Amino acid sequence: MPTVKTFKPPKSLSGKEFTYCPGCQHGIVHRLIAEIIDELGIQERTIMVAPVGCSVFAYEFFDVDGTVAAHGRAPAVATGMKRSLKDSVVFTYQGDGDLAAIGTAEIVHAANRGEKITAIFINNAIYGMTGGQMAPTTLLGMKTSTSPYGRAAENDGYPIHVCELLKETGGVAYLERTTVNTPQEIRKTKKALKKAFTAQLEGLGFSLVEVLSTCPTNWGMSPVEATEWLEENMKKEYKVGLFVDKVGDEK
Amino acid sequence: MADKTMVKGNEAMAEAAIRAGCRLYFGYPITPQSEFTEYMAKRLPEVGGSFLQSESEVSAVNMVYGAACTGRRVLTSTSGPGFSLMQEGMSYIAGAELPSVFVNVVRGGPGLGDIQPAQSDYFQATKGGGHGDYHAVVLAPGTIQEAVELVHDAFDIADKYRTPVIILADGMLGQMMEPVVFGEFRNLESLSDHLSWSLTGAKNREPHKVTSFNIDPYELEKMNMRYQEKYKKIIANEILYETSNMEDADFALVGFGTMGRILGSVIRRAREEGIKVGLFRPVTLWPFPYDALREAVADKKFVLDVEMSTGQMIEDVRLAVGDSLPVHFYGRTGGVVPNPDEVLRVLKERIEEVK
CATH class of the missing domain: 3.40.50.920 (Rossmann fold)
Structure with missing residues (x-):
């Protein structure tokens, strides 16, 4: 009998239809997270905290216990959960407005405390759900509905580099920036996510994976143009790579 | 005959919370309630609990939200300016129907005000200080003994109705000392387990979702009417x-x-x-x-x-x-x-x- 491998959705996705736009990369990252939850066998003890933003419904998309936090507060909510249930696996899923603007205090302090949670950070340099406003990660010169003349450093400051900021805090066990623009990069992101969850499972501290992502709708591009724009512009500002990896270090 | 202990109001309420079965505390120092936070920092590890000094009251209330999602007793304490920062989170907690207890040791306001006793957070506490159609139960103790007893009641009411409960004290009650008889330690096994809705990991059951969110106005109206039905029951049963x-x-x-x-x-x-x-x-x-x-x-x-x-x-x-x-x-x-x-x-x- 020949072995037939069927492409199936991961168990840890609920099967609810995603609400994302064509070409949006949230779906890819959702699937990767669900695959990792399946592979690590942690579905029954995982709790997820969705953000405010395009992925506000993420708690419905995963077949695990979940809630949605106030804008930016997911790391604090996750902290409360983890401190209560130490054997649970808690992850937040946050966009750039949520994590890097309104929730800056929460993410920095959760990281610095070495909170044993995992944050998945989707950086697409724009506010999606509210209709394409400037994000803290918007590139200089980039036009958005609230930077109609292009982001100007003098008025709006500079794109914020979350991984570079967090790597200096003591509590971080795993920190990597990736993309999901090509099959190779998707595989790399999956590896990073696995390490991030492993860091939590081993009690090593806080872990975060930043995924540079496209927003074709609010960037005003086709999905293919958006991936090209990400390669040429986002990656120049935000260097892809590993920042902290304490997984597998001397215990 | 139980022994009387001479104790400061803030510390008495904190001990009462522990005896009521609270093992989770998140808070940020602010006068005139800081002894509450300090007491919890010292005492909770002794009883196997978890204490965390948050980076702000905004974070503290969201940590309360997260801990309450797991169905366990949780409390935070603060004073006026900190309580203002918690109003966003209280609105979410009321909407997500999460049992939780808040202690506001009120000081003079508005703004930075001062650190002396006041009752000027009455509107904020009783009329819903955050956004949306909600209420928190508000209990106002007159003595430290009564505060100790109301802390026990607060947790029971919070659990019974899945609602936030506020102890509205003031700087005088927090700072003065009085003889107090503490209640017995609650058997933790006897507390509400909340297993029908809480987030504990979906083991041998469908996943639970806890949220104040519904994009459909007709569904959100239904959620609101459910809160209102609960408030009617509280009005019928809990007036003191x-x-x-x-x-x-x-x-x-x-x-x-x-x-x-x-x-x-x-x-x-x-x-x-x-x-x-x-x-x-x-x-x-x-x-x-x-x-x-x-x-x-x-x-x-x-x-x-x-x-x-x-x-x-x-x-x-x-x-x-x-x-x-x-x-x-x-x-x-x-x-x-x-x-x-x-x-x-x-x-x-x-x-x-x-x-």
Whole structure:
């Protein structure tokens, strides 16, 4: 009998239809997270905290216990959960407005405390759900509905580099920036996510994976143009790579 | 006969929370409640609990949200400015129907104000300080003993109705010392397990979702109506108040919390001078004892409401009493506590007007 491998959705996705736009990369990252939850066998003890933003419904998309936090507060909510249930696996899923603007205090302090949670950070340099406003990660010169003349450093400051900021805090066990623009990069992101969850499972501290992502709708591009724009512009500002990896270090 | 312990209000409420089965505390230091946070930092590890000093009250309330999602007893304490920062989270907690207990040791406001006792957070506590159609149950202790007992009640009410409960204390209650008899340690096994809805990991069951969110207005309206049904039950079952010297009284004093005990002194002195005056003290500020107050003062000549504010509860007192008799007000604010002499003087002035 020949072995037939069927492409199936991961168990840890609920099967609810995603609400994302064509070409949006949230779906890819959702699937990767669900695959990792399946592979690590942690579905029954995982709790997820969705953000405010395009992925506000993420708690419905995963077949695990979940809630949605106030804008930016997911790391604090996750902290409360983890401190209560130490054997649970808690992850937040946050966009750039949520994590890097309104929730800056929460993410920095959760990281610095070495909170044993995992944050998945989707950086697409724009506010999606509210209709394409400037994000803290918007590139200089980039036009958005609230930077109609292009982001100007003098008025709006500079794109914020979350991984570079967090790597200096003591509590971080795993920190990597990736993309999901090509099959190779998707595989790399999956590896990073696995390490991030492993860091939590081993009690090593806080872990975060930043995924540079496209927003074709609010960037005003086709999905293919958006991936090209990400390669040429986002990656120049935000260097892809590993920042902290304490997984597998001397215990 | 249980032993009496001489203890500071903030520490007494913290110990009461632990005895009520609370093992999770998240908070941020602020005067005049910091002893509460310090006590929890020292005491919770001794009983296998978890203490965390958050980076802000905004984070503290969201940590409470997260911990409450897991179905376990959780508390935070703060004072006015910190309580303001918690209002966003309280709205989410009310919407997501998460049992949780908040202690606000009120200080003078608005803004930075000062660190002296006040009652000027009444509106914020009772009328829903955050956005949306919600209420938190508000309990106002008058003594440290009563505060200890109300902390136990607060957790039970929070669990029973899946609602936030606020202990509205003030800087005087937090800072003073009184002899207290503590309740027994609650058997943790006896506490509500909340397993039907809480987030504990979906083992051998469908995943649970806890949220205040619904994008469909008709569904969100249904959620709101469910909250309202719950509030009706709370109004029917949980109203608390205390009266003293009301039977033969010609005049009624109304005050809550610390003010109630000061009004007790006023009544003793007034009665020594032959002035028949009694006290009505609401203990639940939400739900407010409208009917009980109306009945208690129906045959009095007037009501004098006294508060450590420029007049906030007075609006509920007027709603209760209506136009049936005069409702007077006396208050000091900014952290100034009215003394019995000045209240007695105001009482006599009002009596002169009636004559």
